[in-house]
Amino acid sequence: MEPFKRTTGVLAPLDRANVDTDQIIPKQFLKRIERSGYGPFLFYDWRRQGGFILDRPEYQGATFLVTGPNFGCGSSREHAAWSLLDAGFRAVIAPSFSDIFKSNGFRSGLLPVELPETAVRQLIDLAVRQPGIEITVDLESSLISLPARGESSGWEADFSVDPFFRECLLNGWDEVALTLRQDADIARYESTRPGWLPISR
DSSP states (O other): OOOOSEEEEEEEEEOOSSOBHHHHSOGGGTTOSSSSSOGGGTTHHHHHTSOOGGGSGGGTTOSEEEEOSSBTBSSOOTHHHHHHHHTTOOEEEESOBOHHHHHHHHHHTOEEEEOOHHHHHHHHHHHHHSTTOEEEEETTTTEEEEOOBTTBOOEEEEOOOOHHHHHHHHHTOOHHHHHHTTHHHHHHHHHTSOTTSOOOO
């Protein structure tokens, strides 16, 4: 997966709480066997109703999504994280996430950032008042920042991430890559296995 170190991009607001995985990617789109191709169906039902905020031109190509608490609740589908990544999002910022969505995000290369509700509200309000505003998410320094411009004095907030997942994201290690890091040890073990044992596949 692509490493995440420091990224700057447009912030898109989704001012809703308890966004469940069936709203993120409806079940009828889960038949694909690849991890790609889900982006066009992200928030499909809401988009069909028309006037969906993320369809506004100012938020096209957004890199970050800021939203309400308990994001990613519901069924434990990895496709929710895949669809966000496929649509171009690198991180989701919220007061809280479902545990399974958060884990799926980390393992897929999507960074879930938990901030206090007051900080999330500030970001949502900024993104609504100034459509197309850009922020920087720096995983190396664990900091989200908005540079000072004109009359704006800037904004920043620090966040914390589980150390194991932080290292994986910084290095672009998914579970396959983590296994391959042990390739020499695996080969050494396999070379000592008795010949009468079944061949590993």
